[in-house]
Amino acid sequence: VGQRFKATFEATAKAFAEIFPLMFGGGQANLSLTDPTDLLTTGIEITAQPPGKKLQQLSLLSGGEQALTAITLLFAIINVRPVPLCILDEVEAALDEANVAHFGRFLKRYDQQTQFIVITHRKGTMMAMDVLFGVAMQESGVSKMVSVALEDAQREASA
Amino acid sequence: VGQRFKATFEATAKAFAEIFPLMFGGGQANLSLTDPTDLLTTGIEITAQPPGKKLQQLSLLSGGEQALTAITLLFAIINVRPVPLCILDEVEAALDEANVAHFGRFLKRYDQQTQFIVITHRKGTMMAMDVLFGVAMQESGVSKMVSVALEDAQREASA
Amino acid sequence: MQLKTLEISGFKSFADKTTIQFNHGITGIVGPNGSGKSNITEAIRWALGEQSAKNLRGGKMPDIIFAGSNARKPLNRAEVSLTFDNQDHQLKSDYDEVNVSRVLYRDGTSTFYLNQKSCRLRDIVNLFMDSGLGRESFSIISQGKIAAIFNSKPAQRRGIIEEAA
Amino acid sequence: MQLKTLEISGFKSFADKTTIQFNHGITGIVGPNGSGKSNITEAIRWALGEQSAKNLRGGKMPDIIFAGSNARKPLNRAEVSLTFDNQDHQLKSDYDEVNVSRVLYRDGTSTFYLNQKSCRLRDIVNLFMDSGLGRESFSIISQGKIAAIFNSKPAQRRGIIEEAA
Ligand SMILES: Nc1ncnc2c1ncn2[C@@H]1O[C@H](COP(=O)(O)OP(=O)(O)OP(=O)(O)O)[C@@H](O)[C@H]1O
């Protein structure tokens, strides 16, 4: 069990270190074990250094940098152990428009192996969707699905 | 002291109950004291009922509804005790486009008595600004102010 | 393993029976604040066996049953059904199609079904345990939780690797 | 009372001296993720007397001094100055214009100035105490903190009313 954890951890750490510079356009990041001698209880430390910046503690990263780093970890895990279904509820709220576009492109890379359901109010993310479902509350307090024309939403989003 | 707290509380509660339906297009909300007999240590309870919905505990409200309720409380306090300077750092991240527009209109109502500095990446909020400052990191790791043409940003935002 | 259909009836704001058919490709769900998008996420979480009302933003489990509105009375039961294409048998079941249903009544009674056969909650949880949809996994990231990976302690993060392992 | 000028030098990512002149009307600050927008918010908070490094996202106070980058060495001091128009004398000072400066050196030494005269931190805090910019007030809402009002306990929320009272 400890060995399997170690193997999974090392594969995830490798994927995380590879994906981070792709997501951030540079920089570097690492996962490390707080106690490599005790695989059953060790914690996991994250370090992240956006391009051009000094390596500092995670708390100093900006809101968008933290969200993007967490999203990078998500994709690293999916890389190592594909999940059949992945539901993301407004995970890109803190990202600027350029990073939203990065995020959308990354979804497309994994979309063969993972079924993504993405809840969003960001137009940039809508651009990366293949199907859109709309939820509305025409009668107050009662949710109802409504059809949303993807082409219209995407045309509006790219305006 | 207890009396002054009570007076401020009641004025804030009145403003909160008035502003909420304006912000949400209906519905109702209240502030109440957990222990009205002990003004020195009483806590403050919030109830909020968006239009058409049943009154339920705050935790069941959506992310955007919670943000909008908190913003409503902010404006209620500014109403009662104007603050000279108010800095808002991406407070509208969870709002949909329609609510972002509401938020922008509310800023304009209080802008005579309060100097607002609003950090945002939402185009709708940019529409409500009178002046825009841009921050950039042209040299990596070093922040620099850059001029942003407000008309361009607003024209792009209204597209 | 692919989610084909989601049926929600009486769960939170979905007072009326709602059916969503998923297709291939990336599915986006959009709508105004408070329309019910996160409720869809929670319906799926609940049907997969979530036992903590807090993880569904409630105080106690009956909070997830439609509580009524201006125009409607409260309901007495909530039901969510998930139908998966299991031709690749990623789910440990002989069925090519797996249907999971969970029902909760306001008096607290619960019933669970696997391909229309009554079962216990634990059977549903076990079915999904090795599929990558387990509780600690990254497969469902709730609204506002993306920051949690940062604020969590190193010891908490190990759960994510354990789940993937 | 109106903030006229903000000068930042060596505070976090503002390695070079930066001056922002505020005008009438609502000011928006925009820019890419990580460019330094929230650092501006924190510079103002710090200059007004913030003593908790955690409230500035740091571990200890020297974390707010520019730590260097690819191309630049770390700096040894951070300085932030705020200039207020005080013609309405909302700030308890005879001056029509009030300038507040705070300096921190990496060795931990701090200096504070009120209109170019050396003072103590407490003098700055007291000056702003009744202006509505005190610590518990709603005057500075940091990134990610808007939800805090919900997650805070009823007892914690009283601070907001106390500040306004
Ligand atoms: N048991 C219930 N009965 C009826 N309505 C409920 C119940 N539980 C929650 N709701 C309502 O569902 C709404 C929240 O829906 P949800 O969180 O899915 O919105 P959302 O579309 O995700 O919005 P946002 O974009 O703001 O995140 C709330 O207005 C809440 O009052």
Ligand SMILES: Nc1ncnc2c1ncn2[C@@H]1O[C@H](COP(=O)(O)OP(=O)(O)OP(=O)(O)O)[C@@H](O)[C@H]1O
């Ligand atoms: N002491 C320091 N020295 C140098 N850089 C620092 C220091 N402290 C923080 N930073 C850097 O400042 C950047 C964060 O800036 P800030 O939080 O202001 O970004 P932001 O513009 O608000 O971004 P977002 O839109 O993502 O919220 C981080 O990249 C961080 O590494």
Ligand SMILES: [Mg+2]
């Ligand atoms: Mg939501």
Ligand SMILES: [Mg+2]
């Ligand atoms: Mg920020």
